[in-house]
Amino acid sequence: MKKFINHIDHVAWISSLANVEQHVADLEAITDGNLLRFQRDDMGFVMYIDWDAGLEVVAPYDEKTDFNQGLHDWLDTRGEGLMSVVFGVEDLEKHKEKLEAKGMTVGPLMDDLPTSPWHHRLVMRERIAPNAINSQIVLGQIDYADDVIRFEDVKEEVE
Numbered sequence: 001m002k003k004f005i006n007h008i009d010h011v012a013w014i015s016s017l018a019n020v021e022q023h024v025a026d027l028e029a030i031t032d033g034n035l036l037r038f039q040r041d042d043m044g045f046v047m048y049i050d051w052d053a054g055l056e057v058v059a060p061y062d063e064k065t066d067f068n069q070g071l072h073d074w075l076d077t078r079g080e081g082l083m084s085v086v087f088g089v090e091d092l093e094k095h096k097e098k099l100e101a102k103g104m105t106v107g108p109l110m111d112d113l114p115t116s117p118w119h120h121r122l123v124m125r126e127r128i129a130p131n132a133i134n135s136q137i138v139l140g141q142i143d144y145a146d147d148v149i150r151f152e153d154v155k156e157e158v159e
Helices: 020-031 069-078 092-101
Strands: 007-014 036-040 045-050 055-060 081-088 122-128 136-144
Touching: 007 069, 007 136, 020 045, 020 055, 055 069, 055 081, 069 081, 092 122, 092 136
Parallel strands: 007 055, 081 136
Antiparallel strands: 007 081, 036 045, 045 055, 122 136
16 A cells, blocks of 8 residues: 655545535546545535545535534635645654644544445545644545556656
């Protein structure tokens, strides 16, 4: 398995539930991506993710829950758009400890459910870190199966 370390892993946009299908269709048309839909009924939101491309769109259900209240608050104050940058770290717990030692608050562990359509392709662990430049930073330790992210060797020499 492979993971991004000290590098952006993926980006996430937030959308209203009413507009999410159109936003996903737009992203797919622009990027040739394929964002898979996954409902998190336990948390009150739907997400669409293309792990290969590093794209995610999240939309809270209309009914508010303890978890999706923050998503509703984001939409109410900032509207739809870029919400999070997920930054890959080598060791999620050690990075959390470093930030907390600096007085920063790091959110609880979020991990993947075995019912997700991509569970067999990766191991996902994330924690919400403090905001930076009006965006949410999420720390990610996401281990990808070798065939998930496409890389090609470049034959040209770099001078």
